[in-house]
Amino acid sequence: MITYYRVDERVIHGQTLNVITRQVPCDGILVVDDEIAGDPDFCTIFKGMTNYKVLIFTLDVAMRKLSEAEQSQKKYFVIFKRPTTLAEMIRRGYSIKLPSIMIGPQSYRADTTSFFPTMCLTPDEIKAMDEIAATGTKIMMQSILNQVPISWQDVKNGKKPKQKASLD
Template sequence: MPISFVRIDDRVIHGQVVARWSRFKPCNGILVIDDKIAQDPLQKKVFTNAAPTGVKVGVYNVEEGLEKISKAKIAKNSYFVIVKTPVTLKAIIEKGGDFGSEVNVGPMSARSNAKTVAKNVAITDEEKSAFDFMDSKGIDIDFQLIPDETALNWKKVRQNY
């Protein structure tokens, strides 16, 4: 499948994603889907230049991302899809986006309205609902910062909420 990896990561593109995960999953391009980043020219520039040579990066809002996911599914190259929050991924699914049945969750920083549920992962009520929604759609959600760590499935992590 040309979409080789789907990740929720509030840091979006950084060393763990590019250097470590790309050794385990093929990656010719990265689709960053986030409404706020897509509207911010500086952030767009930072993220489009964050990948190593040879890996193209596109930054899109949810509507544009839906189109790019559809194209990536039939492309010859392999793509990572990265969103900052599970709420964005839920919106993509609700609008008909189909990226596969597996989601990897990386860092989600602690915030005043969030509860820590796993290593480097804190979620809000809205994010919990988004994970529950994805789980109800049969999507396998694994919390795993780097490939060398053991993954924790949402059903286990959810018990910590």
């Protein structure tokens, strides 16, 4: 079964491995990204970062493999590097099986709009976020652990995330 969806340009990193895996049940991590899946060096790096089983799929393969993961008794995180990949899966018929997804850091790039520090999206990514939200999936955004997660709708309306009093 899928227990967590995340979009994060860092893909697998300390926040995922040390914090989120303690909060949400996880037996393995499924990464969906054509660039990473096509680069053996990236695959080796991401698979070597953790003791969790890591499987890395192209978007085409993920269309089949995520359905298999949903039927499994094992608990999987699904991580996308960019929201455009998830939106493309939805356009092809994939349905998110949880009520919400988390968007982690998306860094500044030449054509991005900065919504708050480390949350910068291109016009195509903004469109993708709207497409994901249109499915009824709640999109929550949190670029660092000491931020209170904030909804995409609130971010679009100009709100900024609040800081947590502690990391507990």
